[in-house]
Amino acid sequence: MQLFYHPELEAKTEQFIFPPDESRHISKVLRKSSGDILQITNGKGLWFEAEILVPDHKKCRAKIISQTQVPPKPYQLHMAVAPTKLNDRFEWFLEKATEIGVHQITPIICDHSERKVIKMDRMEKVIQAAMKQSLQSYLPQLNPAISFKEYMALPKNGELYIAHCEEDKKKELSHCAVAKKNTTILIGPEGDFSSEEIQLALDNGFEAVALGNTRLRTETAAIVACTTIALINL
Secondary structure, three states, X not given: OOEEEOOOOOOOOOEEEOXXXXXXXXXXXXXXXXXXXXXXXXXXXXXXXXXXXXXXXXXXEEEEEEEEEOOOOOOOEEEEEOOOOOHHHHHHHHHHHHHHOOOEEEEEEOOOOOOOOOOHHHHHHHHHHHHHHOOOOEOOEEOOOEEHHHHHOOOOOXXXXXXOOOOOOXXXXXXXXXXXXXXXXXXXXOOOOOHHXXXXXXXXXXXXXXXXXXXXXXXXXXXHHHHHHHHHOO
């Protein structure tokens, strides 16, 4: 099944035009014709079936023939992750986290971060592609990059965890995470969080957790955390 993304579709939409990139893909790459049926999501929980009216490679027109509201999951997972030095590793995290089921992602710039400039447009495209590939109806929210201290000042709710590598008494995330609860998890950069950042997180209600007995790369740790939360919510 091929899933398409059109963020402007609403429950009341009857006919619409795909943007140029999707129009080109439908007519030139997939060679779709008038009367062919497409599966589309608006990234907000609505799933549509649409019939192609005009398979133009610049302005492909279609009409909605059915729609379904996909219920949201009974929890929200927010991953606040320091961008990796290499862009492709962070993009790998974005792709896999979207496939597994993350709801919100915030790149956080930490004391030990080696990468401080984020290509938001590129990251958004990676998330959109992963949503379509994994046939999901909800597009994860990608927030602008923010410093760790600024992030700590934002309002938060639900279960709060920070995964770090310092020697300390930490519970395994799999032992303390709670099903059907909104959850935020902090993952640090290659050099880990600084001691000051860890203390600031603890002072703001975060609980220190471990993700296993081995030292993990930033992107691997983030995926382990996402998978842990997904599994306890099955």
